[in-house]
Amino acid sequence: MTGVTWPKEGNSRVPYRMFTDPEIYKGELDRVFLGPTWQFLCLEDELPNAGDYKTTFLGETPVIVTRGQDGQIHAMVNRCAHRGNLVCLKRQGNTDLLTCVYHSWAYDLDGNLKSVAFRRGIGGKGGMPDTFKIEEHGLRKLRVDHFAGLVFGTLSDDVPPFAEYIGNQIGERIGRVMHGKPTVLGTTSQILHNNWKLYLENVKDTYHASLLHTFFATFRISRLSIGGGVLIGENSGNHASYTRGGRKRADRADSDKLYADIQSNRDGLSLADPRLLASKEEFGDDITVQILSVFPNFVLQQINNSIALRLVLPKGRNETELQWIYLGFEDDDAEMTELRLLQSNLVGPAGYVSMEDGAVGGFVQRAIAGSEDDLSVLEMGGHDHVSDDTRTTEASIRGFWQAYRPLMGL
Amino acid sequence: MTGVTWPKEGNSRVPYRMFTDPEIYKGELDRVFLGPTWQFLCLEDELPNAGDYKTTFLGETPVIVTRGQDGQIHAMVNRCAHRGNLVCLKRQGNTDLLTCVYHSWAYDLDGNLKSVAFRRGIGGKGGMPDTFKIEEHGLRKLRVDHFAGLVFGTLSDDVPPFAEYIGNQIGERIGRVMHGKPTVLGTTSQILHNNWKLYLENVKDTYHASLLHTFFATFRISRLSIGGGVLIGENSGNHASYTRGGRKRADRADSDKLYADIQSNRDGLSLADPRLLASKEEFGDDITVQILSVFPNFVLQQINNSIALRLVLPKGRNETELQWIYLGFEDDDAEMTELRLLQSNLVGPAGYVSMEDGAVGGFVQRAIAGSEDDLSVLEMGGHDHVSDDTRTTEASIRGFWQAYRPLMGL
Amino acid sequence: MTGVTWPKEGNSRVPYRMFTDPEIYKGELDRVFLGPTWQFLCLEDELPNAGDYKTTFLGETPVIVTRGQDGQIHAMVNRCAHRGNLVCLKRQGNTDLLTCVYHSWAYDLDGNLKSVAFRRGIGGKGGMPDTFKIEEHGLRKLRVDHFAGLVFGTLSDDVPPFAEYIGNQIGERIGRVMHGKPTVLGTTSQILHNNWKLYLENVKDTYHASLLHTFFATFRISRLSIGGGVLIGENSGNHASYTRGGRKRADRADSDKLYADIQSNRDGLSLADPRLLASKEEFGDDITVQILSVFPNFVLQQINNSIALRLVLPKGRNETELQWIYLGFEDDDAEMTELRLLQSNLVGPAGYVSMEDGAVGGFVQRAIAGSEDDLSVLEMGGHDHVSDDTRTTEASIRGFWQAYRPLMGL
């Protein structure tokens, strides 16, 4: 689409231009975010009652999600069919009718135009011409699909249903975490000074975790030397990585040896208040960390008992909003809730094992200025993008590009 | 000029791209603001004495307006002929000579270059070559015209004189308001996060007032159900809308019925201190509200006894400065002045019936992101752009596009 | 390279577009700053010990400068060969290895890749393929050259050695000022709201000093009527201007006459505490002010005993960072140091004779909006760019454009 020709090495090389070029970015908004992809809209439980609504985005396009009178969830572009005003101004609320403040055109919760103020004019003067058909002027509707209490939307008619889009393996991995009726413990958001794809690469990057996040290695929460692996979906843009058996501190010596030369290792550190790292077996499979992504911009995280959804919203070619929704489950007892709240110190903008991810993308963005024609190197674990029972690999990042390139014609 | 082809429906459809495209914006700065249009510079009375000057803009191009020794008002581009420095740094002042601070080149109040520092060099060395002709290096001059105490300027030689440009009807409407020697009661300014044309559409939008500004309807100051209409000039970019007889609260019941279903209606509200809405018959024609615009970016407002000039300055494709100059007249008595000051609460950045206009353009700008190829619908009152004695119409907005499109070759 | 055709008048005209056009700016980053030019990196004495490093920029490209184990100074692009992270996050420091925080790839002080974390994978799984050659993945290296304790770098293999690049005359002028082992007295930085070339023009503009900086003329520190001149190097982008005999207040009357009509002259001003202007003969040649520039963006200043380096860094087409490094010499006594500290009030962001330079470029940038097709006039002192013993000339600015245009193909 844009003068760029992809390097012959395929997915193990990425031109830095992909993170800086305004044309690429404009193309993505259209071809990826308004294209054949599923994007997270909300939790079913965020809209319990008819008339509940919240607003979000497909890329930079504002979207309304509602719970209709029919009890179903609907989604539409948040742009009035008259002169383009935002129909919903609040981030969330409850209403019978979606009424645009500009000229009071009113839509039902499915986005159908119901009334046009002064449509017939006043005293026989003014008003809309007879040729105006109210049914031709609804809000633009999204396709909506559900999975494990999560709601996704798309503007594409061609993309397969969500379950098919993610495939069985990834589906099971989502189900594993969403094992109950979710309750929102809180939300937060970060502004990242980098292209959205640099954050996605970071999420899929099983290689960096124990190296960049020295807290991980230092307290032996997760190390590459601990068992684990990465699953890559049939649609290679979807992935799930996992760490196993973190809690049994097997052959510490060995693993320390492996990390000995690596700066990310610090010795002799221990917590004055260890409650932070106390965790409870919740999933019955001894998987202590699972990071999962659905192409293009949704992340589901489980770190011990800390569970969070992350939505990655592009805000320009070198700015990104990272939204966090922290979850518990309805049947959590007080102790479990407290555990989740304490473990939330591990993640988010101030997270012991995530704060670096808020900055590293911006470092890359700054470093590649003036090097748009250079290439990043993605050869860890080879050149392909298949599941593997190691995390010492960049396979799932290559999988991301494998899914991304055809959409962009690259 | 730019890949855009206008929709076949003509002025009753506008591509959202018109408000977002950087090429369109660049084209406007050149073809509209530096083109064959008249733009407000100042009030004659703002520059009472020879040597008085103030600075303003044609689009983004800085301009100086002066009162010359000849008693005439002159205007020039505020850019030194030497190396392009701003000649006037202050927003207003008084001076004999316009001296550039960079190298002290000095211009007279008409913009003619009068002296070049060290033009002959020093001790026979340096200085300007003999080929340098001082008379070839003046400031770029504007054409200036006057109407009812208002001063307008243009860089075009082709645009007809101002009176002809606006036509008789609009001219009378200006004269009606500017019925005395104006005095400035104060000024303010708003930064709007939208394309300048979204604000112009809003000003010309007789349909929105009583719907968006619920204060209007709630206190029955102006309703579409009250008599009124819109005048559209021969140059359809100029308009004046008016509300009649607001003060007699005729058939309140009827009108309440009309507004019954509309959210903008609130019942049972009354002011604890009604002095705010006390107004005085000033114009002898029972017109309580008149909003007038001169293409492309000047607005004259009368709301009861609140009179203000508004200048709409583009500051990028999605930012606009809205400048307000509040007026009274020399022969106002103290009571009338107090009335105008109190009624100024109706307008401006905190105005009871205008604050929404400061935000709604920004809402549209945000809503149309990712929908540049969609169209806004301007069918209220039909498809043409002629005067009508109803305000339930978007005719004057269509008139704006009718005037705008040929300038842009659209 | 870009639709621009240069005016037939040659270097005595400059299209304002050169300061506003995004394409021109992008071209400069590549052709000027990453092209065949030498740019200041640091003082040798800023990196006294092996392992010392600091970071700076070539244009917008981040650079690391190190003192290697070999005692030599090395420079490389500050971008990891793996996935493009900034290798050095701190502005300065000391280290044995340059280790990237993202995945712990480690480089030696010359920029050679030394180790890749988990290169061989773990337990026979993952890791880099055998085809990966560590020696092919170092940091991109700069050529480095030294002159009079100053370190310069370039990414070009073709540009001649630094001494040749500046030529003898300019070289002598640098040596004259850098007469000892420099010590840094302090640093500061200014953000200028103008294109970087407007600041370079200002530095080379011997015509403006006593006119814009009225403090100069008012206190008779430097006047065009005092002896002086400008040297222009064989590479006409390099220059040195000088003022002679400022301290003997010869024919004050004459000179006052010359300045009589010029606004920059103020009479009867004297300092309540004259210590500010007390200065000491330091260079034995009675040159009180010398301003020197090396193409494209380095400045060496001597004003009385105030010595400073200035580095001009582009931060976008209309923003520039101006970095100052104030110097003394190791053998300065306390009195001399105090003298330099007091005289530093003359320069920098609050400098009596430099604060105007921080703003005037921004004034030009604002003034030329909408006048991109107009031309600035550079005819003071004629049309050529040769050395002259007058400062009433713009010859060295024309020299700048003479050096700039071929690089840009203009």
Added chain:
Amino acid sequence: MTPDEVVRRLELEALYADYAFCLDNDRLEDWPGFFTEDCTYRVTSAENFEAGMRLGIIYATSRNMLVDRVMALRKANIYEPQRYRHLVANLRIEKTQAAPTGAIAVTANFLVVRTMQDGAMTLFAAGRYVDRVVRGGDSWKFARKDAVLDSRQIDTLLAIPI
């Protein structure tokens, strides 16, 4: 500084803290209570203020007008959810003023940061209060308050008072 002056200064600092708390925490209904019944309240720009122009962006000549302003903000006007954060500092009591019972001229500097529902923060206003306070029963009230903004420009709109 006499003990009375000490107490007065601290009471006035508390007054401004309470005033800011009211506006920053959506207690608009309490806001008119900080003023006398016949108060004058105005938001204006330094430019207008120093030119002696009486026009205000908001101009009220009675406490009831403040009540009306709140009512309109609650019931009539439409604006996006937003909140302010006032920082009021550098309180000055004009030396020339009479006993704590009399009217006192007070000035203070303020910054107002505005935060929109999506989290966008802007430095919305900087300026000074030029006030006249009087002792009303057991508390201090504003007989006159001019919120003088340094800037002539308002970002988008001014809904919540300053």
Added chain:
Amino acid sequence: MTPDEVVRRLELEALYADYAFCLDNDRLEDWPGFFTEDCTYRVTSAENFEAGMRLGIIYATSRNMLVDRVMALRKANIYEPQRYRHLVANLRIEKTQAAPTGAIAVTANFLVVRTMQDGAMTLFAAGRYVDRVVRGGDSWKFARKDAVLDSRQIDTLLAIPI
């Protein structure tokens, strides 16, 4: 205002000044000392706070957890050199509170400007402290501190506490 109240108010103002000084001048090791051993410290957003959601961006339920936070910032976490500048003002002592010896509810407004090593300054945070202070020996300590940020968005990351 009684003499005791005068002293208490000024002591509390000094407490917040010392607290800000500690964070703004890289004295992180002193920071836990401003809290009681069983303190609760939380950084949260107005949105979460007003929705009664307990989640914090930082959430600590003991002074030792603050010690651990400092240790991690010093030894484990990686972030660019940066500094804060706190402006704390509009201190309010809830009238309804008991004698200076007992626990006192205090609120104050703050701004935090963050400056990076290259000189880039941003308005990083605006909000209010909602605190409970107790008399600990000869000084005041925070038994509970909620730093409630007006914005739901954090620029890049939050390393140094608020």
Added chain:
Amino acid sequence: MTPDEVVRRLELEALYADYAFCLDNDRLEDWPGFFTEDCTYRVTSAENFEAGMRLGIIYATSRNMLVDRVMALRKANIYEPQRYRHLVANLRIEKTQAAPTGAIAVTANFLVVRTMQDGAMTLFAAGRYVDRVVRGGDSWKFARKDAVLDSRQIDTLLAIPI
């Protein structure tokens, strides 16, 4: 806190309020009067300050040099019309200091918002004052004032002092 300490703290707060008022309201001619005759005044960056580098962006070693600075700003230097708004808070008096008559080490945090004539506002400076004040007759004066800016970057220029 003794009654003397109460009075001293409030007098010093008033001093900083008066100092800010002078700079924010174009009373530059009054500015040198806040200093002792042999004062040292400096505006510098935290980077220089902490590196022990003596260089100042402004560096004056006498009140007369401040008088000269004002004269130059009025008569010689050219800069666009602009105004500052200082917010000074978090005043700290070093405990270790002597009686109110002696010299006192005082620190305070400041923000300065700069507003240009067109209305553009920027957060111009954030930082701390590191001062030494002495009792001069019936008022406090600065024997030394270091305005230490957190940022190494100055936007455009620094004309009006901090």
